[in-house]
Amino acid sequence: MKKFISLLVVVTLFASCQGQNAKAIQTIDSKAYSEKLASSENPQLLDVRTPQEYAVEHLENATNVNWNGSDFTSKVEKLDKSKPVFVYCKVGGRSSQAANKLSELGFKEIYNLDGGIMKWQGKKTSNTAVTPKGLSVSEFEKLINSDKKVIINFSAKWCAPCKKMAPYLTQMQEELKGKISLIRLDADENKTLLETMKLDELPVILIYENGKETWRHLGYLSEEDLRKQL
Template sequence: MIRLLSSLLLLIISAGTAFGQTKITASEAAKIFEKNKKVQLLDVRTQKEYTDKHIANSVNLDWNQKTEFEEGLLSKFNKKSPVYVYCLSGGRSAQAAKNLVERGFTVYEIEGGILKWEAANLPLEKSLSQTPKGLTLKQFKALTKDDQMVLVDFHASWCGPCKEMEPFIKQVAEKHKGKVKVLKIDVDENNTLTKQLGITSIPVLYLYKGGKRIWKHTGFADLKTIEKQLN
């Protein structure tokens, strides 16, 4: 009888792991991601949290934005492959993981989220330099007067095209390090400045050289468009 109960318990645990959600440590997850760059990795925090820092190659779907979460899940994730999910410390990812399991996904939840990931000294993708809130026109001019070219990205967290451009801006900062300095200005946090500069829509890119603006682009810009101005 004891042997039978043990076998049944093992069967239940195995089934739960295969068809449900499994928790893995940050270190275990990092080893998997290092070997496979194409894993389905889901970050369920807010857009702002994600922009500040996130695990490389992750997709951000805010768990608290139910409609967007549902739509993004259907369009960006495949049930045939496992999904690795994380948040800041584990609360939201646990809820999201349960939801995914109910939908038929195989889920691996990263224990402790970003906090445990950082504690293990694992790498994170971090945002480009954000300007302070309430930047004055004088301060702005001082920041754009530099020996390097200065690319200014006027954006907002709610702006779809801004989010699409973010990877391009990051590539520019990395590729042209030492030649181009990138400044990201949140228009909601710098309302007075953007009014003084006459910015009425976003995204907007300004390129400065020696304190003088040499290029302005309003609306979405792909990497090729930006690179053309830098070269």
């Protein structure tokens, strides 16, 4: 009986903690995020991507605190926990983890940008001197104009679903050589191309036949589901 009561107490405390975390964090879309930022006095706005990503572009007045850096906790501990804090990353994965950590540290009001900077509609600070060039639209069109079926994969080094898909895509590149062209492109090095194509989520799989798009998928895709389209 005592063991049961102890277990019940642990479960109750865990559930209570989870509930408090959920209450502290709000994941909201670009419009609501922008409005909340504008209505907050001296907002604590955190870009939790890498310094390299931040250098290319970031939201105006954002401070870079790398979620994957060893000093993330020590840096955010210097912030005012009684005031709202806003977090964002590229597509929302890292900022979601950062938001959970901020809640654990005692922050009471946390706003996470749904879809990350890829879905942001407001002002950004860009550094054109370090913005990767990547492929132009005309160069991309040359890639897809083929008598073979062409698969285009946009991914990024920091993207967890992309990493999960990478092994089977690498295997398929070898397996389908000469039959189908499977081309993998770095999203961070082709930012302008993604914006032109209105792709605001990663990973991306696009299939072309005779230069025309016949199928697309945004987000994680299993090997089995991709093979169904070939």
